[in-house]
Structures are given as structure tokens and as C-alpha cells.
Amino acid sequence: MQNSEALALAATLLAAAGDLTQRINDGVVARGFEARPAWGFAFARLAPDGATVTELAGHLGVTKQAASQLVDEIVRKGYAERRPHPADARARLVVLTERGWACTRAAEEAAAEAVRAWVDVLGEGEVRALRERLGRIAPYGPIRPAW
Template sequence: MDDDLSFSTLVLALSGQLVQEIHTRVAAQGFADLRPVHGFAFARISRGEVTTADLAGHLGVTKQAAAQLVEELVRKGYVLRRPHPQDARARLLELTARGRAATHAADQAARAAVAPWREALGAERFGALATDLARLAPNGPIRPAW
């Protein structure tokens, strides 16, 4: 296998492992009704001034799929809709206290999930890897804005 293919499969494997580990830890903290996609939605919603159409673009899904996701999150008490001040047809999305609590749980879970990586690599190599990955990520971190 060539280096580029090997690298890409390793990054994908680690990404999948990380998402699953965070999901498992978040569920254990009392948020078992969430799926990994919800965390990606929360990250965008937390930045504020987001509509369902904006969320669709962030997630790379259709507006209809985003609307279904938003409806589910509203029904579960994680998100609320409020009137958009400039567009009577649109609604702005906002995390509820429960949505913010789930997001904080995900932050804690993410830290715990990568702790073994930091231990295995050592603090210096882990920091250098984090710096390198930040340079490669064109849109920066996907974590919530606090």
C-alpha cells in the first residue's frame, strides 16, 4: 500500500474510532438519545445566527434532511426555534440548556477519548500532531463556539 493511501485509511479509522468513543461517552452521561450527527449540528448551532438552510450546508445534506434533524432535536428538547429578525419565513436555531449540557458532555468526552493518544505519543509529539492537523483542516475545528 502506498503512503498516501495508508495515511488516508489511518486517518479515517482514527476519525471513526474517535466519533464512536465520544458518542459512547456522551450517551453514558445521560444523552443516549443523541447520534453523532447531532454533535456536528450542535457545533454549528452554537455559533449563533443559523437557520435550517445554514445547517444543511454545514452538514452537507438537503434542506429537507436538515429540517427533519432540527424537528427531531426540537422534539427532544435540545434545540429551539425563534423568529428571524430579517426574514419572516426563516427561524433561527438555538441550543437549549439541555443542548448546551450535551455539548459540554461531548467536550469532556472528546478530551477523555484522546487522552490515551496523548499518553502514547507524549505531550510534545501530541502537541505537534495537533498543530499539524490544525494546518491541514481548512475550516478549523468543528467544536462548538463558547
């Protein structure tokens, strides 16, 4: 593979990721929520059982101060709340409110809608294959802006 091809692959990957992120966020906003792109991925981490600020920071690939600010914001807007952590008095468990769950579902719907456009082009099998391949490359890296 030529060097220039590798850079083109990177560019295409970034373009696809940016496009998808934009579409998801647009879809979430269209469903009546006031959200930033990062929120969807924060919510995905909070969804099952909540998370601490530090865990969230790791997931998003930012400092805990930045994660704390993000939590401030989603708490202020009513998507989550801070509770005392059941097992550690230093920590606080951030959990989604009902509104937070609704927004999470909206993000999932919007993502499905955006991906559907891909399925129309590539077919379901190819999209699955795409996901499977990407999963083998970047299994569990932090979810953060590309630069």
C-alpha cells in the same frame, strides 16, 4: 512516498476519525443523553448564537431537507427550538435549549476524554502538533461521514 503508503495513510486517518467519533458518542450516551454522532457537530455550530437550517446544512455537508429533519429530531427531543429569525421572516433561527447546552458540554468532555488517551500515547505536544497540521490541511471543510 509510495502510492501504497498514501492509501495506507487514508485508511489510518479514517480509522482514527471513526474511532474518535465512536468514543465521543459513547461518552455522550454514558452521560445520559440520547444522541447521534452528527448531533455533536450540529450542536457545535448552533452553540454560539444559533443558526438557520441552511447554515447548518452547509456545515454538515448535507441538503437542507436533511438538516431540517435533524432539527426536527433535536427539537422533538428537547435539545433545541426554532425561533423566528430577527432579521428575516422567511428564516427560523435554531437555538439550543438548556438541555442542548448540557449535551454540548457532555460532548466536549467526552471528546477531551477520548483525546486524553491519545495524549497518553503521543504526549501533549505531539497531539497539538497533530491538530495544527490537520488544521492546515483541511481548514474548514464540511463535517460529514467519510462515505
